[in-house]
Amino acid sequence: MSPLHPLICLAALVGLSACSSLPAGRAPTGDVTELMPGARWEVADMEAATPLVGDTVVVPKPAQPRVPASDVRARREADGSLTLQWREAWYAALRLHLTQPLDLRGALDDATLELDWRSDDMARAGLHVGMACGPDCVRKVNLLRASRAAQGQGWQQLALPLRCFVRDGADFRAIAQPFFLDSSGSGTVQVARVRLVRQGRPSTGCPDYRSESVTPVTLDQVWAMDWWMPRHEKKLQAVREAVAAGRPPQLVFIGDSITHGWEDAGRRIWDERYAPLDALDLGYGGDKTENVLWRLQHGEIDGFQARVVVLMIGTNNTGDRQEDPATTAAGVRRLLDEIRARQPAARVLLLAVFPRDAEPGTRLRRLNDRLNQHLAGFADGERISFLDLQPVLAEPDGRLSTAIFPDLLHLSEDGYRRWADGMAPTLQRLLSAGPLR
Template sequence: MSLPPPPPELAELPAPVPLDKPEALPWWTARHAALRAQAQAMRAAGQAPQLVFLGDSITHGWDDVGQPVWQARYAARPALAMGCWGDRTEHLLWRLQHGALDNLAPRLLVLLIGTNDSGDLQAPPARTAAGVWRLLDELQRRLPASRVLLLALLPREHAPEAPLRQLNEAVNTRLRALADGQRVHFLDVGAALTDAADWLDPALLPDQLHLSEAGYHRLADAIDPTLDRLLAAAPLDASCP
């Protein structure tokens, strides 16, 4: 099955570019190169990643505060977290087009990206969703036999009516429409990170954006049943359009 068309509200999709923060660019470029090298080293060792997480600082956090959870849950699968601090959708697209997944054939990709589009740019929801659509299109063309688990943007700011929370929710409404239930599957785990009144749990997201170690435990609990189901599913037919 092919992707639905990009959101009609936006005529021009974001173009792929490296991270556009001069003070971070050398670090970001080195991070991209290190992730590529790690992926190829795993492949050369006969442990090519079958599960790849793609995203921004929240995905990058699996290599930092979330590392104990990663080791317990995913390291043996084998899996790879390819997150870069500061990434928006156009930055991740640049990484994909510059070798991030070359020579890999993971069974499942977990995509979580877009909160920096909302937070840094205050981008309209359609612009962020269009950036995610372009990433899905790129992944489908490069890895037609890989499924994608598209995660909803995580909730931001304590109160449910806060501006960035509402902006991310508007993006999520559009992201849900990009899933076809075959190659692309959508999952919203926001309720696992909030209380009964929909306020953020500060023990899970201390700065109202990034996860604590407990937050990564909660995230893993929320996504693992879907990960297990999709990883166990029959392989996709890469020749099917």
């Protein structure tokens, strides 16, 4: 299939008469709103964004780039399609902006967001397709495996149900950015005929946001594909070796990149405080609750009996997906149940998700504050203890210091020392309490 030339047609989706022309052999699937004509395009990396004016644009570098080797660019092709190319990028995006926002409230149940795409260079990349659904509302669908499967297959059609981008309470009355795609790593993708189709026929589905946090899956992200599963296998082997040597883990830390960082910025403190306790670090960068659940169900805390399990997870659920804190809390509750089933004698120290962003009051900070309110309710005074370390990590006014949080999310060595010091009294009490019966 070749890309279709854009149509000079942009109208309200609801009640639109079909205006698309289709190649031979394809029947129209419903009323169509072509989005590319009249749209403004923007190309971005993690540090800057620039409009696509003319035929080619390269995202400019700041004076001191965080990723000097990255290169993100886009070009218009003669057939009306657009090509996004990125190299060694932490983030690359192509975004469509409408001058006249669309009211999609009447089309959320049966419409599809469709495009033609061609991905000939995806060995080190993968795509998300998304929509900005209003103020502080961005939703996207992970198509890493689909975009890799399409590599070298020529032009493909993608049709996503519009409901993939809908959450309870969302307001779709003025959608000015109905389409973007983003990725990282290195790759090339060509897109054409981005459109909304009423009563469209989806070519793929999407996870149910109401149960995503409790459905075990591996971490499918471009930057994790090379190391996530090998890390899991390495941890299983480390447990087997420790058990065989008669030194099974007594203290287990479970979490995401902040816990993973005990092996990096926090290594010195780990070696001082926790290595003598035969501790095991099960932190994985990027993990959400569902990824931790997969790991637990695939053996990471089997075959030994720990005294204490320290659990902190959820900031990627609320950060990357911006999901309802109640949904994230359901994922944490599911993990607590899994830990109890696999480590019945262990006490659990459930940590409040650490603060993020420079100042209190940001959307992500508010989401995590609400999440922590849910988590505090899981403490039972015996099996599960809850501890909020924000008072020892943040400044008295709630702001974050870059000396403790260099990127306003992850910890420095001083941050890990504050974590260890703040946790020490509670952890010592739990370690001394003996196993549960």
